């Protein structure tokens with residue numbers, strides 16, 4: 001048997017990222033789970049950002065933002081950035097997140113996040129109460145000890161990384177589970 005839930009927004013698991021906007025002097029952080037890679041060439045990603053927060057305003061003004069992937073050990077700080085607004089809270093000061101200058105954009109990256117993507121806004125579209133931003137990824141930073149082979153970006157050490165997973169539909173955070181197969185390969189067994 002199945003039960004109809006009506007048009008809901010249930011999709012999981014989702015990555016949890018920290019989007020930083022503004023500049024080194026007035027940077028703000030928002031927690032975002034509605035994020036997706038969009039294209040390979042050029043490398044782009046899309047984020048959905050509510051029109052009420054300051055994050056959307058700053059992206060529209062500065063045309064850039066950084067995406068910082070959250071890990072399980074910064075769960076509390078990450079949640080804090082998703083339940084407070086930069087309008088009345090200095091989230092860097094409250095969380096202890098450390099700003100590092102990016103190389104291609106003015107918005108900083110977060111030291112405690114092992115992967116940081118510098119993005120330039122190339123498109124935006126409002127649907128209802130959400131602004132959809134397409135960012136071109138101009139640069140990627142990774143903690144050197146979180147990648148097995150620095151010349152192969154498909155060799156990320158996911159155990160060392162321990163990304164923070166968000167479960168929409170249950171409103172909970174989880175750690176990632178154990179590896180169960182090799183993608184683009186295991187299906188070969190059915191060919």
Ligand SMILES: Cc1cc2nc3c(=O)[nH]c(=O)nc-3n(C[C@H](O)[C@H](O)[C@H](O)COP(=O)(O)O)c2cc1C
Pocket residue numbers: 016028029030031032033034035048049050052053054055056078079081082083084085086087166
């Ligand atoms: C786990 C989690 C995921 C979230 N995902 C999103 C999201 O994808 N898009 C969004 O607009 N807000 C999301 N939020 C809420 C924003 O982070 C929140 O509205 C924040 O206060 C915005 O801050 P700002 O005013 O400083 O921009 C999420 C919050 C949490 C806790």
